Amino acid sequence: MAPTNRPQAGMPSQRQLRVGELVRKEVSDILSRGHLADPALEGVIVSVPEVRMTPDLRLASCLVMPLGGQNADKVVDALNRSSRFIRRELSRGWTMKYLPDVRFVLDTRFDDDDRITQLLNRDDVRRDTAHTDSDDDE
Template sequence: MYKRSEKVGEAVHEIVTGLLIKGLKDPRIGFVTVTGVKVTDDMHYATIYFTVIGDDEAKKGTEAGLNSARGFIRREMGKKLHMRYVPEIIFRYDTSFDTGSRIDELLREIKTHEHHDSEDQ
C-alpha cells in the first residue's frame, strides 16, 4: 500500500529530473542526478537527494545553484502537482554513493594485500 507522500515523492522526482534534463540556467549546476525524494507525511517538505560528478567544489556549486533555483522548481512543481499546498524543497547531497565508492576502494585494497601476502608465502 502506497502512502500519498510516496506518490508525491515519485512525482517530485520526475518533475525535478525533467527540469534538470531540460537544463536549469544556472552555470553552477553540473552533471547532477536526483537519487531520491522523501516527502514528509504532512506534505510540507520534500527533501531531494542528489549526486554530482566532480570534486567538493562542484558539489558545493551545484547545491548552491539548486538552492537558488528552488523557487522556480517549486513553481513548476505547483503547475504539475495540482495540490493545494506545494512542499518546501530541501536539497541534500546523497553521501551514500561516496560511502559505497569508499567501501569498494577498501575492498580492492584488501584484495590486493591478500594477493601480495599469498605471493610472499
C-alpha cells in the same frame, strides 16, 4: 485483528513514497530542460536518485549528485538558490492541496557504502567478526 496501513516508526508511508517519486520525476525533468540561469549549473548533468518527503508532505528533500561528482557542493548550493524557480515549475499541473518546499541535499549514500565496506575489511574488524562467528559455532 485487521492489519493497519500505518507505517512503522521511521518508515515513510505509501503516500510519502508516491508523492516523493512524483516530485523526483518532475524535478529531474526540470533539470534536464536546462532553464536554470545559474553559472554553477551550466553544462552540468544532475541526477536525482531519491526525494524524501516529510510526513505532512510540505517539504521535499531531493538527494542529488552531479555526474562525475565534480563541484558537488557548488551544484547543491546553486540548486538551493534556484529552488523557488523549481518550485514554481512544479506547480504547473500540480493538483495537491499544498505544494512542497524543495531543498537539495548531496547524495552521499555511495560514499557511505564505500566507507562502511572499508571499515569491514580492516584486519581488526575481520578478526573480531571471525572470533564472533567461531563463538556461535560452539
